[in-house]
Amino acid sequence: MRDDEPQNPLRRDPRVERDLRRYRKEAAAPAEAQSLRRNPRAERDRRRQRPAVQLSGSGLQARSPDFATSSPQKNLRKGRRGEDPGAIASRAPTSRSPETEILRLEAPSCWVLVVPDTPSGTLTTHDRDAIAAARLIADNKDGGVIALAPADATGYGLIGVDRLVPLPGTDADTGVRLALVESILAQCKPAHIVLPDTPLGGGHLGRLIATRQSLNIAPGVVRISGGELVRLSDGGRKEQTLPMAPVVLVAPEVSDPKPGPRREARVLPVPAPPAIEEAVQDHGLLPVDPYSVPLQEADFIISAGNGVSDWDSFSELAKVLNAAIAGTRAVCDANHLPRHRQVGASGTLVSPRCYLSFGISGAPQHLQGIARCERVIAVNTDLHADMIKRADLAIIADAQAVMPSLLALLRETR
Amino acid sequence: MSADTLVVLLSIGQNPVSGRPRRAERDARALSMVLGTGKPVIGLHAGAPHDALHEYLGMGLPQLINLNVGGGEDPTPAIASVLSRIKPGLVLTGARAEIGDGSGLLPYAIANRLAMPVVPEIVSVTFRTDWTELLQAVPGARRRVLQVSGPAVVTVGHHGPPLRQIAKGPARRGVIKEVAIPESLPLAPNLMLPPLAERPARKRPKRIGPTSESQSAQNRMTLTDPDAEAAAHAILSFLRSERFVLDPAREASQTKELAS
């Protein structure tokens, strides 16, 4: 099993990193590969392995949104690190029994527990960075990674998780998580706990755990290197090096998720203890006013361009979806929306998890404003609009037809 | 003193540009939040006396206690012992300090000693007859309504009310009461290990755009000329698969989120 361990990731090897990047891109790129340099062999291999993807009609089923149902290309990632990616690429399609390629850890020298925030059940980028950090700390000690994850979590094996402890629900609150973490502490005695340092999520939970259990803690860690932690102090003016601590709260981008061997993510039975009473009663979220939510903070934005003329449906849709309203300069110029709702180079730079756009052409000044959006949906009549190219889900249709239809569908299913 | 009293923990901050000492922004925001609620407010600073403390008085704070804790010493035991005498209804403070470690641990350490809950990222406080209503900033520019009926430690981040102005007169006239700490105070374990090294921070390049991992999970998808219904279904499935919209089947467990 030792042989399967990736080489010590603590020292950087630029060449390996470059290869990994390229390898990752190949593994990740959809059929219309966007890699900077073409690799004829990989392309040929990909063509051979292409699944039959339906790209028209309502063939959404053809998509594979979750990586458990990974496309064949992703099997590349199960290959061992250090091997020539090309060799794996040509071999993978023929030997595709996943069992043989899963790295199984039975009794690692220690465990590292990672507790991602998983708001509404999905991993954030910060969560992925925290899992990568946990993997790094574990690899440094020949250890294994345990993740606390929503009950229906899938794909954690691909991002370096050896064991899963399922949460009782999707939106388990701090009390539930705290109780579960404390029983994992008692049962598995992990050497380290890694959490994303978010004010309401891991940062809160991690500080509670450290003070309750009297564990040493390193908050706001920006880098992990050579078994030591680097964090900022003095309001960001200084950086401190700390020894590895039992509780590690990591900042975003602390380490980059890297492809590694696929792991088991085997469910670890931990009896769910009663939640620790929080003495704070949750009375739910306040309704959002789509026009006043600060755009730079919003995590779901619905945006209109010149292709929108049915403004009633548009603003109804925003209400039903609980999304913040935005628009292009063109619609703000035309006074359809107030100026402070303009997204783009001369408006607000936004970074929502989802940007749902109607009738936006995708001018460079607008695209600049949405560079940090995670998911983009575009509805536009013009197949060649740049917005369509930027979109994860592109729909070539009339916004005035789609908006009322979506509205009706949402009302019907609620 | 009674559970009516509010204590705000106040530290010395630092202007990020000039480096000059000043009121700490988050602490000052916590103070702005409760001044004017009609409740008695006490400011509490643990550390050496400092001129910048007058800025808090200038905001309208009537009373500031300065606990003379030696530099480099963990102020937690001293603060906790004073608080257990005052027995305030709420303890408020900034989420982390602007100078020193800035670990954000202090509110948690104090809450743990006094067996109080910590409620982070609060933007407003409203006092009702039997409970206190707290509004919490949630990612995505949303606000959550919380209620506490007993004492709690409340922390304040960057969201929340604008800072109160500093008026010169009160800043000059206000009184700072210096209090020595009892010798016999038991020491708290410092949960942050001493740094091995410290140096000026280096600039780190930011990651550009979303990372490979999150991108690779997704295939792009284009629907050409679907009818309106198919388009609507495609958008809804996408929003559901990414959980921007909840599945009706899942809603039962999430009614809290939708109750509003």
Ligand SMILES: Cc1cc2nc3c(=O)[nH]c(=O)nc-3n(C[C@H](O)[C@H](O)[C@H](O)COP(=O)(O)OP(=O)(O)OC[C@H]3O[C@@H](n4cnc5c(N)ncnc54)[C@H](O)[C@@H]3O)c2cc1C
């Ligand atoms: C210095 C400078 C700064 C700028 N800053 C910004 C900025 O910050 N933000 C910004 O947004 N722009 C900015 N612009 C303007 C930018 O260049 C574009 O002009 C603008 O973004 C276009 O807006 P639009 O997409 O709404 O309109 P258009 O470019 O007119 O596009 C309309 C789109 O709607 C589609 N469409 C038409 N009818 C329908 C229908 N029925 N259903 C669906 N789709 C339909 C069309 O195919 C087209 O793609 C700036 C320009 C300059 C010169």
